[in-house]
Amino acid sequence: xxxxxxxxxxxxxxxxxxxxxxxxxxxxxxxxxxxxxxxxxxxxxxxxxxxxxxxxxxxxxxxxxxxxxxxxxxxxxxxxxxxxxxxxxxxxxxxxxxxxxxxxxxxxxxxxxxxxxxxxxxxxxxxxxxxxxxxxxxxxxxxxxxxx
Amino acid sequence: xxxxxxxxxxxxxxxxxxxxxxxxxxxxxxxxxxxxxxxxxxxxxxxxxxxxxxxxxxxxxxxxxxxxxxxxxxxxxxxxxxxxxxxxxxxxxxxxxxxxxxxxxxxxxxxxxxxxxxxxxxxxxxxxxxxxxxxxxxxxxxxxxxxxxxxxxxxxxxxxxxxxxxxxxxxxxxxxxxxxxxxxxxxxxxxxxxxxxxxxxxxxxxxxxxxxxxxxxxxxxxxxxxxxxxxxxxxxxxxxxxxxxxxxxxxxxxxxxxxxxxxxxxxxxxxxxxxxxxxxxxxxxxxxxxxxxxxxxxxxxxxxxxxxxxxxxxxxxxxxxxxxxxxxxxxxxxxxxxxxxxxxxxxxxxxxxxxxxxxxxxxxxxxxxxxxxxxxxxxxxxxxxxxxxxxxxxxxxxxxxxxxxxxxxxxxxxxxxxxxxxxxxxxxxxxxxxxxxxxxxxxxxxxxxxxxxxxxxxxxxxxxxxxxxxxxxxxxxxxxxxxxxxxxxxxxxxxxxxxxxxxxxxxxxxxxxxxxxxxxxxxxxxxxxxxxxxxxxxxxxxxxxxxxxxxxxxxxxxxxxxxxxxxxxxxxxxxxxxxxxxxxxxxxxxxxxxxxxxxxxxxxxxxxxxxxxxxxxxxxxxxxxxxxxxxxxxxxxxxxxxxxxxxxxxxxxxxxx
Numbered sequence: 001x002x003x004x005x006x007x008x009x010x011x012x013x014x015x016x017x018x019x020x021x022x023x024x025x026x027x028x029x030x031x032x033x034x035x036x037x038x039x040x041x042x043x044x045x046x047x048x049x050x051x052x053x054x055x056x057x058x059x060x061x062x063x064x065x066x067x068x069x070x071x072x073x074x075x076x077x078x079x080x081x082x083x084x085x086x087x088x089x090x091x092x093x094x095x096x097x098x099x100x101x102x103x104x105x106x107x108x109x110x111x112x113x114x115x116x117x118x119x120x121x122x123x124x125x126x127x128x129x130x131x132x133x134x135x136x137x138x139x140x141x142x143x144x145x146x147x148x
Numbered sequence: 149x150x151x152x153x154x155x156x157x158x159x160x161x162x163x164x165x166x167x168x169x170x171x172x173x174x175x176x177x178x179x180x181x182x183x184x185x186x187x188x189x190x191x192x193x194x195x196x197x198x199x200x201x202x203x204x205x206x207x208x209x210x211x212x213x214x215x216x217x218x219x220x221x222x223x224x225x226x227x228x229x230x231x232x233x234x235x236x237x238x239x240x241x242x243x244x245x246x247x248x249x250x251x252x253x254x255x256x257x258x259x260x261x262x263x264x265x266x267x268x269x270x271x272x273x274x275x276x277x278x279x280x281x282x283x284x285x286x287x288x289x290x291x292x293x294x295x296x297x298x299x300x301x302x303x304x305x306x307x308x309x310x311x312x313x314x315x316x317x318x319x320x321x322x323x324x325x326x327x328x329x330x331x332x333x334x335x336x337x338x339x340x341x342x343x344x345x346x347x348x349x350x351x352x353x354x355x356x357x358x359x360x361x362x363x364x365x366x367x368x369x370x371x372x373x374x375x376x377x378x379x380x381x382x383x384x385x386x387x388x389x390x391x392x393x394x395x396x397x398x399x400x401x402x403x404x405x406x407x408x409x410x411x412x413x414x415x416x417x418x419x420x421x422x423x424x425x426x427x428x429x430x431x432x433x434x435x436x437x438x439x440x441x442x443x444x445x446x447x448x449x450x451x452x453x454x455x456x457x458x459x460x461x462x463x464x465x466x467x468x469x470x471x472x473x474x475x476x477x478x479x480x481x482x483x484x485x486x487x488x489x490x491x492x493x494x495x496x497x498x499x500x501x502x503x504x505x506x507x508x509x510x511x512x513x514x515x516x517x518x519x520x521x522x523x524x525x526x527x528x529x530x531x532x533x534x535x536x537x538x539x540x541x542x543x544x545x546x547x548x549x550x551x552x553x554x555x556x557x558x559x560x561x562x563x564x565x566x567x568x569x570x571x572x573x574x575x576x577x578x579x580x581x582x583x584x585x586x587x588x589x590x591x592x593x594x595x596x597x598x599x600x601x602x603x604x605x606x607x608x609x610x611x612x613x614x615x616x617x618x619x620x621x622x623x624x625x626x627x628x629x630x631x632x633x634x635x636x637x638x639x640x641x642x643x644x645x646x647x648x649x650x651x652x653x654x655x656x657x658x659x660x661x662x663x664x665x666x667x668x669x670x671x672x673x674x675x676x677x678x679x680x681x682x683x684x685x686x687x688x689x690x691x692x693x694x695x696x697x698x699x700x701x702x703x704x705x706x707x708x709x710x711x712x713x714x715x716x717x718x719x720x721x722x723x724x725x726x727x728x729x730x731x732x733x734x735x736x737x738x739x740x741x742x743x744x745x746x747x748x749x750x751x752x753x754x755x756x757x758x759x760x761x762x763x764x765x766x767x768x769x770x771x772x773x774x775x776x777x778x779x780x781x782x783x784x785x786x787x788x789x790x791x792x793x794x795x796x797x798x799x800x801x802x803x804x805x
Contacts, residue, residue, distance in 0.1 A: 066668055066679035070699040070724055079799065080702065121774055122700060128665060128726035 038094035039110050041102030042131065046093040052143055059133070060140030067127040068137070074144050080122055088145045093138055099124070100134040188629060189639040191218040196659070199591050199652040201604065202261050202275055203625075208645030209256045211277060211288065216591070216602060216652055217627055219641025227286045227295045228256030228279045232742035236295075239744045240718065240753040241673075242442070244451035248282055248300050249436040257281045259648040260311060264290075264358075268315045268380040268487075268596030272657035274358050276311040276320050283307035285322055285351060287358050289444075292663040296442045299360045302435035302457060303330055303347040309376040313353075315384045315596070319363065319418065322349040323373035323389055330367075331433075340398040344370035348389070349457075350418060359441070362454075364425045366416065367461040368469065369522045371396055372405070373414075375480055375546075380596050381487030383505040385419040388490050390474065390481035394521070406496060410473040410529070412521070413481055413492050415508060421460055421468050429465070430458030445672040447750050463523045470512060471521055473529040474501055480546035484555065484570050485596050489534055491555065491570075493544040500544050500557065502573060504534035535573045540566050545586060546649075548593030550600040550630060556593075558585040558605065565605060565628065567635060579635040581626055583609040590630070591652035599654055603628045603635065606647040613640055623647055664728040666749035673751035675720035680704045685796040692717045694796075698732035698746060699724040700773040702798060703766070706781030710794030713761060713787055722751040733769030736783070743769045758785040 038044070064072075071080035087096065091112075099106050099113060103126045106113040117123060129137070191197055197215025205212055209229025213222045230237030230246065237246050237254055246252055256279035264274040275288040283304035287297040301307050301322045309323030327344040329335050335343045346368035351360045372393040379386035391412040397404030424430065435457050442449040462469040475494030482491045490503040510516070511531035518528045543561030550556070554576065557566050563584050567577040587606045591599035605628070610621040622642035629636045668678055677683045677695040683704040686693045692715050697704045703721075711717060721734045725748040735743040736756050744752040758764065768779035786792040 065681050067724065067726060070680045070697060070702070070704065080700070123773070125700060125725050125730065126727040128667070 036111070038092050039096075039098035039102075039113070040105050041098035043094045043097040043101070043134075046097060046135070046138070048093060048142070051148055053139055056136045056139035057143050060136035060138070063129065063133050063137055064140055067129065071122075071124075078120070081120055081124060082116065084141055084144055086145055088138070088141050088147070096138055096141065097131070097134045100127075100129050100137060101131055103127075185636070185638045189217040189219065189627065191215065191220070196655055198655060199599070199602075200655055200658055201589070201650055201652045202263065203606070203643060203650040204258050204261050204277065204648045205645030206259060206648050207257050209258050209279070210645060211258065211261065211275065212644050212647070213293065214625075214641070214643070215655075216604065217638065219625065219627060219639050221644070223293060224644060225288065225293050225295070227277050227288065228258055228284060228298070230254040230742075233745070235742050235744035235752060235754065238742035238754075240755055241448040241751075244449040245295060245298055245440045245442060247440055247451035248284070248438045249302070249453070250282060253282045255281075256284060258286075258645075259308065261649050261651050262311045262313045262320060263651045263653055264317045264353075265313065265595055266316055268384075268485075270592055270595055270597075270653050270657060271317075272653060272661075274317075276313060278307050278310035278322065280306055280308055280325070283322065283324070285311045285320060285360065287353075287360060289358075289663075290658055291661050292444065294442070294444075296444075297358070297360055298438075298440045299351065299362070300437035300439070301349050301351075301362070302437040303365060303433070303459075304328075304349070309348075309373045309389055311351075312376045312378055312387075314378040314387075314418075315380045317353050317355070319350045319352055319378075320360070321376055321378075321387060322351060323376055324348070325372055325374065327370035327372065337398050340370060341396050344396075344398075346370055346373055348373065348416070350421070361439075362437075362457050364421065364430050364458045364460060366421060366468065367459050367463075368414070369463075369524065371411075374478065377481055377483040377490075377594065379483055379487050379505065380485075383483065383487040383490075385417065386505070387416040387418050388481050388483065389414040389416065390478035390492065391471075392477040392479075406477060408476070410475055411477055411494075412471040412526070413474045413478060413490065413503065415470045415472060417468055417470075421465075424460055424465055424468070425458060430460055432456050433459050443672075444666065445670055447666070447671065447673045447676075447752065466523070466525070469524050470508070471524055471526045472503060472508065472532045473518070473526065475499065480544070480557075482547040482549075482555075482594070485549050485551070485598055487596070489570050491547045491557070493547060493557065495543050495545060495560070497544070498539060498542075500537040500540050501529075502534045502537065502570070503532045507534065508532045537568055537573050537575065540568065540575060541578065546588055548588055548590040548603065549598050550590055550593070551598045552600070554630075556588060556590060556603050556630070556635075558588045560584055560586065560608070563607075565603060565635060567630070577633065577635055579628060579637060581605045581607055582613055582624060582640070583607055583611060587647070587649045589650045589652055591654070594651070599652070601629075601631055602638075602652070603630050604650065604652065606643070606650060608646075610642075614642055664748075665726050666747060668722075668724060668726060668749040671722065671749055671751060673720070673722070675718070675753065676751040677704075677720070677722045679724070680798075683796075683798075685710075685794060687715075687794055690715050692794075694719045696721045696734075697724050698722065698734070698768065698779075700730070701768070701775035701779040703734075703768065703779060703781050704798040705796035706798045707800070708781070708796045709784040709786075710792045711758065711783060711785050712790055712792070713758060713785060715758070715785075717756045717758065717783070718753050719756065719766070720751055720753045721746050723748050725749070730772060731770050732772055732779075734766065735769045736766035737764050745770060758783075761785050761787055 076085040199216035201214040226236040262276040283301035304324040305326030305328035308325035311320040348366040352363040376389040393405035474492040475497035480493035516531040541559030605626040627639040723746040
């Protein structure tokens with residue numbers, strides 16, 4: 001079993017898919033090095049509004065139900081992936097959105113994402129979430145964390 | 149030292165054996181594959197092949213997808229045959245694809261491939277294929293590499309001259325190999341001449357979605373229709389069919405259908421037929437045939453029974469069909485890239501006639517006929533002839549073309565490919581094949597714009613080419629470089645089933661639009677669970693419907709109780725993944741059908757009827773993650789009439805909230 005796990009992990013990290021990732025990892029990593037807490041990907045800065053945007057919350061919840069809820073609970077309980085309670089307090093909004101939309105590079109290069117992989121032993125799947133949808137999910141997370 | 153001597157001795161013995169062995173064969177492989185052959189077919193790890201080779205599977209009823217030049221097998225794509233590996237023909241969604249007027253027919257004999265074209269050139273949209281036995285044609289999507297439509301062909305005794313297509317994919321044809329009495333008439337077999345008829349169906353292709361419909365059928369004289377090709381360029385609007393058994397034999401065809409010096413190439417003016425149909429001259433006949441379509445939004449197939457066709461009897465319309473005499477039992481009937489030349493391959497003849505479209509038109513205008521057959525004009529052989537290829541080899545079958553005006557003809561009996569110039573008819577080169585070549589394929593070879601570079605031989609006999617595997621051997625394909633003056637053997641590669649025709653198309657035309665996932669948002673399956681919140685179990689009488697989700701690495705629900713003996717359980721499994729190459733599988737102990745493989749965003753259904761009480765495990769069959777082995781569940785089956793409550797859950801421990 002152990003050997004199977006290491007085999008899978010190894011295979012998942014190998015650059016064997018010419019078109020699976022996006023962009024040039026090396027280049028992006030250099031650009032992003034300025035603020036490692038924001039993660040790696042297209043999201044450089046996110047503007048958060050108060051009060052919360054209700055329309056976004058509704059859409060974010062619908063996406064959560066369809067694409068995320070199988071692995072992430074809204075409490076702090078970890079099932080397959082970590083529970084979402086207080087995620088917006090622990091992570092920068094940019095990091096969260098990069099994790100959602102650029103998951104393969106994050107798992108390969110971002111130290112915080114890699115720590116989570118070691119914890120969960122399950123690569124978070126790329127669920128093909130658009131940037132706009134990721135922003136809606138972020139709003140839903142903020143509401144889940146008690147923001148108004 | 150002693151060891152070394154022994155090795156030398158063994159080596160010498162081996163070489164000696166090889167030499168003796170090869171001298172018994174036509175020619176050993178070492179004589180043919182030369183120089184840098186290995187580097188020409190080597191595709192480095194992680195690199196892509198230059199061409200897709202779409203290869204008919206013959207008696208396996210499937211299509212195989214290979215890479216060229218490596219000869220690597222990428223996919224077996226089920227079309228007319230059930231495929232337990234993916235659940236095709238076993239899942240509730242795909243069973244209707246194999247419905248026919250004879251009921252569910254789970255096998256066919258898939259002979260020919262036609263890739264869609266626009267202006268005579270490959271356009272990378274669809275793959276068409278024929279079912280030879282229970283007459284059918286199929287359309288496969290080049291995006292998903294899946295069978296999307298199967299249309300049964302009525303009034304046909306075996307769909308061999310099919311699915312050849314017109315220049316802009318306006319029509320594909322389905323010509324009957326065996327003539328039969330129409331309308332299922334009960335007549336003596338010996339009344340062949342009187343009662344047996346041929347039938348050529350013209351299937352209209354919708355230019356937007358590819359949907360197929362039989363536009364009309366031509367009722368033709370009773371003999372055998374073998375292969376065909378559409379005209380292109382100047383000959384667009386015409387179709388050419390090879391015909392054999394013009395003797396109209398109905399027994400021991402081997403002898404009795406080989407009596408005449410010449411059979412026919414049948415030239416069909418399909419634009420003229422279209423005009424007659426538009427004028428309402430087609431007769432409606434009552435028939436029954438199935439039309440099956442797969443929808444990638446509902447992820448389900450539907451089968452509809454159609455009940456009529458429009459028929460034009462060509463004996464009543466003298467300007468639709470003309471016969472051209474062609475040497476003994478022609479097989480291939482191939483049109484060159486310019487559309488001017490039609491090559492007839494008389495498989496028992498010592499030469500190959502090449503006909504000129506211009507001359508055929510002139511002969512028709514001048515009524516240069518030698519007589520008629522059942523009222524259909526027979527054009528004088530010399531009047532239609534461009535010229536003959538003299539002594540090309542034995543048993544010419546099929547011809548493909550390159551972009552430089554050359555033709556490549558397969559010679560079954562003499563096991564070789566012969567290269568010749570279409571205009572001058574001069575033979576330029578010949579190479580042996582191992583052994584008994586049937587079809588052959590040049591990338592883009594049947595189109596107006598061949599891509600050239602290679603010719604691939606699909607051989608009927610394998611014998612000693614590969615490690616023996618008992619009496620049944622894999623078929624052998626061979627790749628030749630045709631970029632220079634001389635053809636050069638580069639590679640042998642084994643193929644599955646028994647390939648007949650194949651086409652090759654540049655990968656660059658296909659890869660950019662290849663489907664990676666099905667969007668879960670667009671899933672319209674009536675039993676889809678789009679998110680775990682929608683997972684549930686419902687009872688409808690004695691049917692149990694499980695709306696199940698799959699994502700790395702659990703199934704929801706994974707505990708199901710309240711099912712009773714006598715129930716039928718439908719597992720509707722939705723794969724919630726949205727990443728490329730993450731299918732999940734589903735299997736349950738004792739299932740009498742197969743597994744199902746569910747692509748990301750898709751829903752597929754496995755029906756299962758428990759036969760005993762107890763607790764039965766089910767699991768994911770496609771290794772999906774480090775915790776794949778954990779991706780499983782249990783279903784409890786209670787006795788008939790018991791009152792075990794229906795319940796389901798995932799992650800719930802009894803006694804806890």
